[in-house]
Amino acid sequence: MQRLLSGRMITRARVSPPPSSPGCDVFINHRGVDTKKTIAALLFDRLVQLNLRPFLDNRSMEPGDKLWECIASAIQTSKVGIAVFSPRYCESHYCLRELSLIVEAKKKIIPIFCDIKPSDLHINSDAACPPKELDRFRMALDEARYTVGLTFDSHNGNWSDLVKRATDVVVKCLEEEEN
Incomplete structure (x- = not known):
């Protein structure tokens, strides 16, 4: 099966994205220790196999890259953001800051609730984080929490099915974005 997206063939065969292509198609926001x-x-x-350009921090950045510069640029150039929520997600200000950037940039968000219900996502007040920043995090979390997403139980679920469902949604969103 093949589809044309931004002049690139989306196929089942593994094809690396062209190195000269700027930016990314999909930003993957996640809590590293969990997911x-x-x-x-x-x-x-899977997204690389489909000839898309995903951004995942440990796979997309090189030693010497400026962390927040690369992340902010990837979010700005992406068309879709996948937010993988997990039990410890809200403990990370990095995750919440990325999510805030995705929401503020008005990117399409595809939430994946992995071993957590949307209603269980809460930000704990932190004295080290300014109140204005916490409000920003809460607003972004609310936006994602009230967006229809995929739910997954890592102990009983089928990983292949989740990946297929998620990538199908991403491809559909990218196709809609193009039209």
């Missing part, structure tokens, strides 16, 4: 070696990596690999 980097599972759903985030599986999604990244």
Whole structure:
């Protein structure tokens, strides 16, 4: 099966994105300790196989890259943001800051609730984080929480099915974005 997207063929065969292409198509926002070696990596690999340009911090950046500069640029150039919510997601200000950038940039968000219900996502007040920043995080989290997403139980679910469902949604969103 093949589809044309931005002049690139979306196929089942593994084809690396052209190195000269700027930016990314999909930004994968996740809590590394919970999901980097599972759903985030599986999604990244599958999206590359589809000839898309995903951004995943540990796969897309090189030593010497400026962390926030690369992340902000990837979010700005992406068309879709995947937010992989997990039990420890809200403990990370990095995750919440990325999510805030995605929401503020008005990117399409595809939430994946992995081992957590949307109603269980809460930001704890932190003395080290300014109140204005916490409000920003809450607003972004509310936006994602009230967006229809995919739910997954990592103990009983089928990882292949989740990856297929998520990538199908991404491809559909990218096609809609083009039209």
